Amino acid sequence: MTPTAPVRVKICGLTREADMEAASAAGAAYGGLVFFPRSPRHVEVPRARDLALAAPVGLAKVGLMVDPEDTLLDDILAQVPLDMIQLHGRETLERVAEVRARTGLPVMKAVGVAGPEDVARIGSYARVADQVLVDAKAPKDAALPGGNGLAFDWRLVAGARIAVPWMLAGGLTPDNVAEAVAMTGAAQVDVSSGVESAPGLKDPDRIRAFVTAAQTTSPPRL
Numbered sequence: 001m002t003p004t005a006p007v008r009v010k011i012c013g014l015t016r017e018a019d020m021e022a023a024s025a026a027g028a029a030y031g032g033l034v035f036f037p038r039s040p041r042h043v044e045v046p047r048a049r050d051l052a053l054a055a056p057v058g059l060a061k062v063g064l065m066v067d068p069e070d071t072l073l074d075d076i077l078a079q080v081p082l083d084m085i086q087l088h089g090r091e092t093l094e095r096v097a098e099v100r101a102r103t104g105l106p107v108m109k110a111v112g113v114a115g116p117e118d119v120a121r122i123g124s125y126a127r128v129a130d131q132v133l134v135d136a137k138a139p140k141d142a143a144l145p146g147g148n149g150l151a152f153d154w155r156l157v158a159g160a161r162i163a164v165p166w167m168l169a170g171g172l173t174p175d176n177v178a179e180a181v182a183m184t185g186a187a188q189v190d191v192s193s194g195v196e197s198a199p200g201l202k203d204p205d206r207i208r209a210f211v212t213a214a215q216t217t218s219p220p221r222l
């Protein structure tokens, strides 16, 4: 039997060097920096630069943006060494392709899922993005388009065949991530609020517990 690779984990919303260290030491593959002023995890560009420069080797640095204008994209990329861009707003298929071409970086597009009608959108974005982040759809009155600690019905994407690598997100915690992986077959997972002691502050024990739990259950070979 071919061994299955361990589930790859992204810890999003890192605001301190210690959080970067904790994510990397626990075995996370990606660390996320949030550029969205309304978020408690927002980091200003110079601070993000310091964090990115201090990131341990091997931790891919993902810049999360919400409907960024070209000027913001250019400003961030001129200063912060990122490995991937996460678009977490209402970006169209065309805009995803534009951001990819403009920046030369891989782009991961977040798609909010609440019902079967949303699942079809995953396939559309998989044609233009390098990766897709399958997240819970934020409620209309939510302050943030993501990072709300809300899960969706994982059965909607159970065994999903998506043409590009994808990550499962939304309300994941050390307690539920193994079940989420087992049910969906996700090879990658993303978490923010589920590993915090307070909004914007990661908890190293929860990060460790999350990565261990995510990697304990191998995704089914579908």
Ligand SMILES: O=C(O)c1ccccc1N[C@@H]1O[C@H](COP(=O)(O)O)[C@@H](O)[C@H]1O
Residues within 6 Å of the ligand: 012, 013, 032, 034, 036, 039, 040, 041, 064, 066, 088, 135, 144, 145, 146, 147, 148, 149, 150, 169, 170, 171, 172, 190, 191, 192, 193, 194
């Ligand atoms: O984390 C944020 O503050 C955030 C702000 C704006 C858009 C997206 C955001 N976070 C992303 O949402 C997922 C799910 O978060 P959670 O685990 O449910 O709290 C997170 O992994 C980020 O990629």
